[in-house]
Amino acid sequence: MSKQHFVMKCGGSTLAALPDAFFEELREMQENGIQPVIVHGGGPAINETLGKLGIESRFVGGLRVTDEATLDVVEMVLAGRINKEIVRKLQKNGAKSIGLSGTDGSLIMVKPVANAHDVGLVGEVTGVNASLIKGIIELGYLPVIAPIGIDEAGQRYNINADTAAGAVASQLGVDTMIVVTDVPGIMRTVNGEKVVLKQVTFADIEEMIQSEEIYGGMIPKVRAAMSCLHGNVKEVLIVDGSIPRVLSRAVTEGNIGTRIVRE
Ligand SMILES: Nc1ncnc2c1ncn2[C@@H]1O[C@H](COP(=O)(O)OP(=O)(O)O)[C@@H](O)[C@H]1O
Numbered sequence: 001m002s003k004q005h006f007v008m009k010c011g012g013s014t015l016a017a018l019p020d021a022f023f024e025e026l027r028e029m030q031e032n033g034i035q036p037v038i039v040h041g042g043g044p045a046i047n048e049t050l051g052k053l054g055i056e057s058r059f060v061g062g063l064r065v066t067d068e069a070t071l072d073v074v075e076m077v078l079a080g081r082i083n084k085e086i087v088r089k090l091q092k093n094g095a096k097s098i099g100l101s102g103t104d105g106s107l108i109m110v111k112p113v114a115n116a117h118d119v120g121l122v123g124e125v126t127g128v129n130a131s132l133i134k135g136i137i138e139l140g141y142l143p144v145i146a147p148i149g150i151d152e153a154g155q156r157y158n159i160n161a162d163t164a165a166g167a168v169a170s171q172l173g174v175d176t177m178i179v180v181t182d183v184p185g186i187m188r189t190v191n192g193e194k195v196v197l198k199q200v201t202f203a204d205i206e207e208m209i210q211s212e213e214i215y216g217g218m219i220p221k222v223r224a225a226m227s228c229l230h231g232n233v234k235e236v237l238i239v240d241g242s243i244p245r246v247l248s249r250a251v252t253e254g255n256i257g258t259r260i261v262r263e
């Protein structure tokens with residue numbers, strides 16, 4: 001796929017706050033032949049619904065400990081509420097859009113993650129049905145994908161949304177992945193002041209994870225970024241979704257947020 005396509009991951013931290021202008025920009029891009037594919041999260045909304053049901057949220061290494069009862073809620077919130085909310089917002093702003101979860105059309109195939117004994121039904125991506133995504137784009141629709149996976153036996157799994165987005169970007173063969181979140185990029189304290197790093201290498205990332213300057217929800221983002229940059233993806237940008245025209249600036253100028261590069 002060409003530079004005219006990119007994968008965008010929208011985090012649960014920022015989804016509710018994204019202004020109409022963000023979705024209008026996606027419509028403009030679609031009209032101009034730049035085709036985005038959205039993979040979304042929704043961690044905070046899952047926590048909220050689990051809380052209402054009296055189910056405690058537990059994470060090990062950033063991954064939600066997931067059993068069948070939790071999966072019922074994860075699927076309901078991600079593939080139902082959040083996925084459809086994004087599709088509605090896109091359509092309200094004139095962008096044609098179709099929402100799917102990774103189980104539709106076997107879009108995201110998975111196997112259990114290596115530490116499944118700790119986290120339960122969490123999947124590691126083994127394959128992506130890229131032709132289905134391309135077909136949807138060719139029909140003129142913007143695909144919006146919820147990070148639920150399925151295995152050969154038909155068992156569903158929960159997938160971290162950053163990981164799912166990285167795998168989709170890699171297997172679609174796009175040049176660019178944009179991670180939209182609630183911070184302006186990867187930040188570091190320099191001389192007592194917080195600054196946004198314009199560019200980081202793999203070595204910088206490993207060092208910042210070691211020193212705990214990168215922690216929590218930023219860890220799966222940088223890991224997914226490094227993993228897809230090992231493949232065909234050429235650049236990953238971490239940006240703040242509330243900045244005006246953030247996507248055009250990321251795609252056409254690339255001078256916003258933090259750029260992750262291999263070297
Ligand atoms: N070095 C860092 N720079 C910026 N944010 C960081 C850093 N390390 C950890 N974070 C945290 O990562 C969060 C983004 O991850 P997360 O809350 O999971 O977002 P999302 O819902 O978008 O996936 C930030 O709000 C911040 O608290």
Ligand SMILES: CC(=O)N[C@@H](CCC(=O)OP(=O)(O)O)C(=O)O
Pocket residue numbers: 010011012013040041042043044046062063064074122147158159160161162217
């Ligand atoms: C396995 C796992 O942890 N899955 C995540 C999927 C949603 C997600 O990643 O949402 P954010 O991008 O908003 O964090 C979860 O259940 O919360």
